[in-house]
Amino acid sequence: MVEELYNAFISKIKQELNADCAIANKHGIILASNIEEYLPNKIISLNLLDLIHEHEHIEKDLNNAEIKSIILQTEDFNHIFLSNNDLILISKLPITLNTLEFSNKASSFLIEISENIKKSEKGKFTEFDFSKEISKIKETLEDVRFKTKKYDIIKKLIKYVST
Numbered sequence: 190m191v192e193e194l195y196n197a198f199i200s201k202i203k204q205e206l207n208a209d210c211a212i213a214n215k216h217g218i219i220l221a222s223n224i225e226e227y228l229p230n231k232i233i234s235l236n237l238l239d240l241i242h243e244h245e246h247i248e249k250d251l252n253n254a255e256i257k258s259i260i261l262q263t264e265d266f267n268h269i270f271l272s273n274n275d276l277i278l279i280s281k282l283p284i285t286l287n288t289l290e291f292s293n294k295a296s297s298f299l300i301e302i303s304e305n306i307k308k309s310e311k312g313k314f315t316e317f318d319f320s321k322e323i324s325k326i327k328e329t330l331e332d333v334r335f336k337t338k339k340y341d342i343i344k345k346l347i348k349y350v351s352t
Contacts, residue, residue, distance in 0.1 A: 191309055195221035198302045207293055208286070210304065215272070224281050241270050241277055259291040271299050275306070293311070299326040 195212050198222050202210045211222030217233035227233065235240075244256040259270040267279040267288050269335045282291060 191274060191306060192221065194305055194309060195302070198298065199223055202280075202295065202298055206298075207345075208291060208295075209281045210295075213279065214278040215277065217277070222279075224279065228277055233251060233279070236304055237270070241272050244272070257296055260288055260292070269295065271296055273303055275303050278302075291318070 209224045211224045211227035213219045217238040218228050218233050219229050261268045267282045271278040
């Protein structure tokens with residue numbers, strides 16, 4: 190069910206922002222993607238993952254300015270990495286697209302994805318009927334009491350006969 194949610198968000202981003210995206214967990218495992226470099230169930234390269242996770246240290250170097258995205262520009266594409274505590278959103282954009290505008294919109298998508306995933310993971314608690322368990326425990330206790338009484342009688346009988 191969660192996998193369907195990730196794929197739905199990938200489709201939604203593709204449709205609304207016209208961008209190829211991948212969603213990964215905080216450990217770098219790709220959960221859903223329509224980017225051929227980042228296939229589902231694969232792992233983001235360690236170098237990229239280190240760069241993404243180092244943003245906290247870089248924020249300190251920049252006087253605690255909040256880093257919202259990391260953009261890497263290649264010859265043909267811009268690769269944008271957005272992250273929060275739970276997920277990493279990777280986007281591959283043509284160089285002609287406005288990365289700042291996309292980054293702001295994608296950031297709101299990432300927040301929406303995280304909130305929906307948390308809601309779906311909570312699930313509903315089912316009521317558990319403890320009366321069956323309690324009755325089983327009572328039966329077991331009665332059996333144990335009966336056996337100990339039974340053995341007590343035998344012990345007393347042996348003591349009586351031996352004296």
